[in-house]
Amino acid sequence: MIKPRTPPGVMELLPRDQIAFQRMLDAIRGGFERFGFLPVETPVMELSEVLLTKTGGETERQVYFVQSTGALEKQDEGRPELALRFDLTVPLARYVAEHEHELAFPFRRYQMQRVYRGERAQRGRFREFYQCDIDVIGKDALSPRFDAEIPAVIAAVFDALAIGDFTIQLNHRKLLRGFFEGQGIEGERQMLVLRELDKLDKRGQDAVRATLAGDGFGLSAEVVDKLMAFSRVHSNGHADALAKLDALGSGTLLFEEGRDELRAILDQLKALGVSENRYAINLSIARGLDYYTGVVYETTLNAYPQIGSICSGGRYDDLAGHYTKSKLPGVGISIGLTRLFYQLREAGLVATADSSVDVLVALMDDAMLADALALSQRLRAAGMNVETQLEPRKLAKQLQYANKAGIRFVAMRGEDEAARGTVAVKDLRRGEQFEANDAEIANALLKAKETGHA
Amino acid sequence: MIKPRTPPGVMELLPRDQIAFQRMLDAIRGGFERFGFLPVETPVMELSEVLLTKTGGETERQVYFVQSTGALEKQDEGRPELALRFDLTVPLARYVAEHEHELAFPFRRYQMQRVYRGERAQRGRFREFYQCDIDVIGKDALSPRFDAEIPAVIAAVFDALAIGDFTIQLNHRKLLRGFFEGQGIEGERQMLVLRELDKLDKRGQDAVRATLAGDGFGLSAEVVDKLMAFSRVHSNGHADALAKLDALGSGTLLFEEGRDELRAILDQLKALGVSENRYAINLSIARGLDYYTGVVYETTLNAYPQIGSICSGGRYDDLAGHYTKSKLPGVGISIGLTRLFYQLREAGLVATADSSVDVLVALMDDAMLADALALSQRLRAAGMNVETQLEPRKLAKQLQYANKAGIRFVAMRGEDEAARGTVAVKDLRRGEQFEANDAEIANALLKAKETGHA
Known part of the structure; x- marks a missing residue:
């Protein structure tokens, strides 16, 4: 006998959690498709x-x-x-380069698949996890207008997920680099300074200040002050975001380019009707990767900042330089859904889902099997997910089972109901019972299903 | 520069084919859920x-x-x-054994994931392919009534897939083994004879007859005749299926048990309202695996028998004997969707899908961008998938793009329409154009979408 078990570092769910997970996947997919993104799947x-x-x-x-x-x-x-694959970006680069002549650009694609990383085994760290990515890839060039569409998608997706208020935080690499330039910080040193500023939360103001003013960096107290002040800028509301950008004063060409692009993004988000509570500028956002060259995004749950960014990404210049001579700039984001689901569950933010089964058709009497089967099929034809009790069992046990399984309705048709031409229904969520004619039962159930959602 | 390419033996699709594939996955999932099956995903x-x-x-x-x-x-x-994983059955066995005390039995699960086999590289052979499986697992015992629900699910799924008429062919291992017993063929020899009968299509009657009557088997001409006659039995319609079963005469206890179970399955399929054109008994169906112990299923497309079985399975006694002492009998089927999709495409039975994008909101004038964005969001809020043209481009090019991308509707709102408070819509499929008030455009589009499906 072999002990049945999964390898370390994978997330396997019981059916009701899997249903909750699947609903998140569906909501994300729905949001991606709403904005015209097309599905891609690549081999693992x-x-x-x-x-x-x-x-x-x-x-x-x-x-x-x-x-x-x-x-x-x-x-x-x-x-x-x-x-x-260890992410969905390299496969995207390979896909776009391979099918360059068969795709229409700008190419909006979404991809929701699992990726694999030999992470150190640790609670909350996964070796297999879902990524849900969108990217828009241009050929030769890609209008900065696409940079504003991405946060609108994020907002739609996280509104649909209904896991609480969130803020999409925006920064811009050109603004950052332009600002550094203005302070006389150039080239490689920009990344090193960024890395230090990234530690503000962890190490605190004084420690970071000491490092930046120390021998390694040798920045003047004035410059360090400016850096700290810059990275503390974040906005609250649309007008404030524009005002905070204005208040930065004038800067280098690159700085102004970044600021103009950020302003355009803010304008466009407004035109898209994205609620101004959903986005903010936050000039401390850097995103570790050298990869990004324009806008960068991070998304945090307002009530759970400790979870960190739940959806990140940005603009890059060159997706597939290893595979093609074509210049393929793009912009995109990624949601690490497995980790997010894990964290939401730890925080008590995903309840175990109701069953995907809407109705259990009870078997009231073994002689009524054919009747129960026919009733089940009528309800299925009306669009409901139905499980039929196929084996004789006490009604109390059948109700108990439905309750435990998270099935909301139990349809009961015994000899009495059959004689009357009706079906009795127990609504386990509301603790109510109703009866409807055979001809009306499907509609009655559909209507009941629409009401009293938990 | 590295040549961008996938490894041999995988199927990677361009977006419009991926949409067609995704629609098949969704239809299959919908069918599985209609019958109360619960989702499971396991690590790859x-x-x-x-x-x-x-x-x-x-x-x-x-x-x-x-x-x-x-x-x-x-x-x-x-x-x-x-x-x-090389299939979804071993992971199911591991899952059920591992979570035995957390699952409710009978446990109905569906699983739709990719599996991996180092097949010889060959056209139409895949090393990575989707399987879409359902199984019902009982603890200690599982009523034969579940055997009839499975073909009802298959019928619902393939009706939804709309890939042509199909027949679910039923046989029963007990009937087969009982019949062999009656002819004095016991134990291992049953499998060997079965294997020969399986070759009837390929080798022809005479060759198989010669083998069975030859030294290896040494069966009498009379027995060989009976075997050949038995394996030729297949039915056409419900009454014929019952009549053909009756006409088999009496047999051993095992034979009668198998026949009774088949009759009960036929009765139940009728009670479920499954069209009698969708199922038949076919006593030549064996399914290679020793694994099956009761009913076995194969499904063929009536117009494309050469594709072979597109959905197969059956009843087994013991799912997880390697992992648990509990007896876990089950019944299930599997659809090899990657191979099926490939074959349907080869046979011209899957057309390239329309885009998942319903509407392209055109950009009529660069000054109208905010207007186009707002219109896009209104249509999205009404449930449509919308792509916005973000960059200025000649209208003719925008229409050309929509046409090529399979996007049916192009919504156009230039200065004239804006002044009138309307939106003009081109329906590229029907070659028609209509105009609607701002307040009515979303409903008008939803209505138009419902009509004139290709």
């Missing part, structure tokens, strides 16, 4: 040569390689031919 | 020790093993710890 395995174009990075250390039995037996030396 | 990686309980089979030769960079560097000898 990519050729190692294609997947691992950069070598030696931390990412590669986390890659899972795949080998068939045959390849293992050959004891091939060197890197196995296949590897599991 | 299982512990090798757990996954590969039987050793040396053909399946194990096709298994993909997974190793992190760290494990590769250690040059571990022996079998890697992780492997990719």
Whole structure:
């Protein structure tokens, strides 16, 4: 006998949690599709040569390689031919470059699949997790107008997920770099300073100030003050965001370009009718990756800042330089749904879902089986998800089962109801019972289903 | 520069094909949920020790093993710890055994995920493919009534998929084994005879007859005749199925048990209102696996028998004997959707889908951007999937793009329409144009969308 168990670092759910998870996936997909994004799925395995174009990075250390039995037996030396994707960005780059001549640009795609990373096993760290990504890819160029559409999608998605108030925080790499330029901080040092500023929350003002003014950086007290003040800028409401941007004073060409783009994004969000509570500028947002070149996004739950960003991304200049000579700039975001679901559950923010089954059709008497089957099919034809009790069992047990399984309605048709041409229904959520004619039962149930949602 | 390409043996689709594929997945999921099946997803990686309980089979030769960079560097000898699932049945067995005390039995689950097999690379053979499975698992026992629900689900699913008429073919292992018993064919020989009968289509009557009457089997001409006659039995319609079962004459206890169960399944399918054109008995159906112990199912497209079975399964006695002492009998089926999609496409049975985008909101004039954004959001709020043209472009080009992308409607609001308070809409499918007031445009589009489906 072998102990049945999953490998460490994966999330496997019981059905009712899986239903809750699936509803989140569906809501996200719905939001992505509302904004015209098209679905893409890529294979979980990519050729190692294609997947691992950069070598030696931390990412590669986390890659899972795949080998068939045959390849293992050959004891091939060197890197196995296949590897599991570690994100959806590299597969997107490969996909767009491979199908460049078959796609229409700007190409809006969404992709919601699992990715794999050999993370250190740890609570809340996953080796297999869902990413839900959208990106818009341009050919040669991509209008900054797409930068404003992305937060509108994020807002629609998280409104639909209904996990509480959230703020999409915006910053701009050109604004940041322009500001650094203005302070005489150039090139590589910009990244190093950014990295220090990123630690403000953890290390506190004084420690970061000391580092920046210390020998390593050698910045003047005045510059350090300006940096600290800059990274503390965040807005509250639309007008405040514009005012805070104005109040930054004038700067380098790059700085002004970044500020103009941020202003345009704010204008466009307003035109899109996105509630001004949903977005803010936050000039401390940097996003670790060198990859981003324009706007950057982070999204936080207002009541749970400790969860960190639940949806991040930004604008990049060159998606697929390893695969094609075409310049493919893009903008996108990613939701790490497995981690988010885990954290929401820990915070008590996802309740166990009701069953996906709407109605249990009870078996009142074994002689009524054909009747119960026919009733089930009528309800299914009306669009309800129906489980039929197929084996004789005490009614109390059937009700108990429905209750435990999160099935809201139990339809009961015994000899009495059959004689009357009716069906009795128990609404377990409301603790009520009603009866309807055979001809009306499907509509009565659909109507009851619409009311009294938990 | 690295050539962007996928590994051999995977199916990757362009967006419009992906939409068609996604619609099939959604239809299948909808059908599964209609009948009360609950979703399960399992990790793509299982512990090798757990996954590969039987050793040396053909399946194990096709298994993909997974190793992190760290494990590769250690040059571990022996079998890697992780492997990719090769079907959804072993993960189901592991899942049910692992969560036995948290699940309610009979447990109806569906699972739609990709599985991995190191198949020989060949056109139409896939190393990564979707399986869409349903199973009902009982604890200790499972009423044969569940055997009849499965074909009702298959019928609902393939009706929804609308890929042409199909027949769910039923046989029963007890009937088969009972019949063999009656002819004095026992034990292992039953499987060998079955295997020969399975070759009837390929080898023809005479060749199979010669084999069965030859030295290896040594069956009398009379028995061979009976076997051939038996395996030719298939029905046409409900009454004919019952009549054909009656006409088999009397048999052993096992034979009668199988026949009674088949009759009960037929009765129940009738009670469920499944059209009698959708099912038939076919006593030549064996299903290769020793695994099945009761009813077996195969489903074929009437117009494309050469595609073979598109949905198969049956009843088994013991799902998870490797993981638990509990007896877990079950019944289920599997749809190999990747292969099915591939074959339907080859046969010209899946057209490239319309876009998932319902409406392109055109940009008539760059000064109208805010107006176009607001209109887009109104249509989205009404439930439509909308792409906004964000960059200035000639209207003819915008229409051309919508047409090529399979977007049916283009909403146009230039200065004239804005002055009139209307929106003009081109219906590219019908080649018509209409105009509606701002207040009515969303409803007008929803109504137009309902009509004239291709």
